[in-house]
Amino acid sequence: MKKIYIVIYSCYDDHEIYGVFTDKMIADKFGDLYGGYVEEWEVDTIADKIREGLNAYSIYLNFGDATVEDIYENLPVTINQCLNNAAEESLDGFHVSLFAKNKEEAVKIAKEKLYQYKQLHNL
Numbered sequence: 001m002k003k004i005y006i007v008i009y010s011c012y013d014d015h016e017i018y019g020v021f022t023d024k025m026i027a028d029k030f031g032d033l034y035g036g037y038v039e040e041w042e043v044d045t046i047a048d049k050i051r052e053g054l055n056a057y058s059i060y061l062n063f064g065d066a067t068v069e070d071i072y073e074n075l076p077v078t079i080n081q082c083l084n085n086a087a088e089e090s091l092d093g094f095h096v097s098l099f100a101k102n103k104e105e106a107v108k109i110a111k112e113k114l115y116q117y118k119q120l121h122n123l
Contacts, residue, residue, distance in 0.1 A: 002043045007036040045083055054099040056082040057106035061094045066111050069093055071103060087113040 005027030007018040018036045021027040027038045049056075056079055060070040069092070081097035087110075088095055094114045100106035117123075 001045065001048075004041050004043050006039045006041060007031045007034070008039060009034065009036040046079065049099050052099075053101060055101070055106075057096075057098055057100055057103070057110075058082075059096045059098075059106060059110040060090075060092070061096070061110055061114055063089065063093045063114070066094075066114050068107055068110075071107070073103065087117060089117065 003022075003024075005021045005024050007021070007027055007030050009016050009018050018034055019027070019030055021030065024038070024040070030036070031038045056074050058070075058072040058075055058081070059068065061067065062069055082099050084097075086095075086097040094110075094117065096110040096113050098106060098109055098113075100109055
């Protein structure tokens with residue numbers, strides 16, 4: 001993954017970006033010189049998924065029998081969850097966010113995650 005380094009200056013609730021760098025050493029030096037701190041960010045994570053032909057899916061499964069309750073494709077609000085392969089039990093079932101080539105593959109992966117979750121928690 002490609003990374004960038006963002007130098008940020010903060011004063012109370014005020015935050016300002018002082019610079020963006022591809023070289024961590026330069027970012028650290030710049031931050032030291034101007035009183036900022038450095039945050040590291042990965043870039044092009046979504047671009048890599050698009051190049052691979054993957055779509056973002058948000059899937060809600062019935063916790064008991066793993067039937068699909070809802071499935072959403074390429075919903076912008078779930079992109080970060082998909083990047084983290086989020087899987088969690090919720091009040092109304094089991095929610096999984098992931099990248100996959102198609103709905104069938106996404107459902108298969110989501111059901112595998114539910115099975116793993118149940119085994120991990122002895123359910």
